[in-house]
Amino acid sequence: MKDSLKPRNKKKNSRVGAIVRIAVAVIAVGIVATVFSQQLHGLVASPKSNKPAVKKKKPTKPQPLPQQILLPVTPQAQNPQLPNGAEVTTLSMLFSAVHHPVSKMVLAKKIHVDPTKEVIKHYTTSSGKSVYQITQWGDPNMGYVGNMYNAGKGYGVYHGPLLALLNKVWPKHGIDLTGHSFSSLLASVGRRRPVEIWTTLNFQPTKFWISWLSPEGKFIGTPEENAALIVGYNKPKGLVYVDNPGTGTLQKVPLTPLEQSWKQLGSQAITVNATVPVPKPPAKSKPAKGTHSSKSGKG
Numbered sequence: 494m495k496d497s498l499k500p501r502n503k504k505k506n507s508r509v510g511a512i513v514r515i516a517v518a519v520i521a522v523g524i525v526a527t528v529f530s531q532q533l534h535g536l537v538a539s540p541k542s543n544k545p546a547v548k549k550k551k552p553t554k555p556q557p558l559p560q561q562i563l564l565p566v567t568p569q570a571q572n573p574q575l576p577n578g579a580e581v582t583t584l585s586m587l588f589s590a591v592h593h594p595v596s597k598m599v600l601a602k603k604i605h606v607d608p609t610k611e612v613i614k615h616y617t618t619s620s621g622k623s624v625y626q627i628t629q630w631g632d633p634n635m636g637y638v639g640n641m642y643n644a645g646k647g648y649g650v651y652h653g654p655l656l657a658l659l660n661k662v663w664p665k666h667g668i669d670l671t672g673h674s675f676s677s678l679l680a681s682v683g684r685r686r687p688v689e690i691w692t693t694l695n696f697q698p699t700k701f702w703i704s705w706l707s708p709e710g711k712f713i714g715t716p717e718e719n720a721a722l723i724v725g726y727n728k729p730k731g732l733v734y735v736d737n738p739g740t741g742t743l744q745k746v747p748l749t750p751l752e753q754s755w756k757q758l759g760s761q762a763i764t765v766n767a768t769v770p771v772p773k774p775p776a777k778s779k780p781a782k783g784t785h786s787s788k789s790g791k792g
Contacts, residue, residue, distance in 0.1 A: 560728045565769065566589070566722065566724045569597060569736070571741075574598060576647075578647075579649065579738045580637075580655055581597050581641070583738050584600055584655060585600055588662075591768060592767075593765075595662055600658060604637050604655070606636050606637045607631030607632060610630075612705075631648075631707055632709045633714070635707075637654065649718050651759070666766045666767060667765060668766055670763060671761045675752045675756075682723050685769045687722050687724050687764065687769065688722070690720065691720055692719055693717040693757070693758070695717070696735070696744075699754065703715070724736055726748070732745045732747065732748060
């Protein structure tokens, strides 16, 4: 019986050995393929280069803003041509400051005008005084209200229509700063960008408010409404430099009252995507031929 089992065991052992050899071969092929694939991937993904590695530049920190600055901007007067044209006159100053001059008269013709007519109600008070009240008029958020050429016949225009005019005259250059902080306005000036703001005639908070009905609803404004161009500041002294179109002069005004009046008028402000050029230093004059230096000996 023992002899009869031997051939069967040999066949069985040979089959098992063959299976083992095949398995080993498959595993070996798999290992080789994996190693080759990794090496090939390394060659493709990370090719060696003889060029030196370029170091990434560190982002440059913005230059600190100056504590005081005064931009060389020539003031303009709205009078006598535009007694009610403070906004377009100020915009003309802004254009001129960045060397893109546009006349105030050109801007006055191009500004959108709210067509709503003024309706005035006259009545007599209990003391016998004759007064009047504006009951209907336009909305300066829609266009210029009134007539800027005749004194006492115009109210003004707010930042929306004026910004539209700016971009119409100089496309894609208007920047709306309305609603930003007052410090951000001064930061713009520190970066050599003057800012047009809406304030009052004396740059102080006002208590003089009136209202009327416009096609857009009830409007509340002040006859003391004004616009001016911020061209500088002195933070240590708490001063702001403004070009005032009402007087055609550069004025220095206290920062805090100016900011308060600006907030009363809705924190309106616009500027332009351009800067006031830095003045070139005066050229050094060469001494004329035949003259002596001040350091020379005897004269």
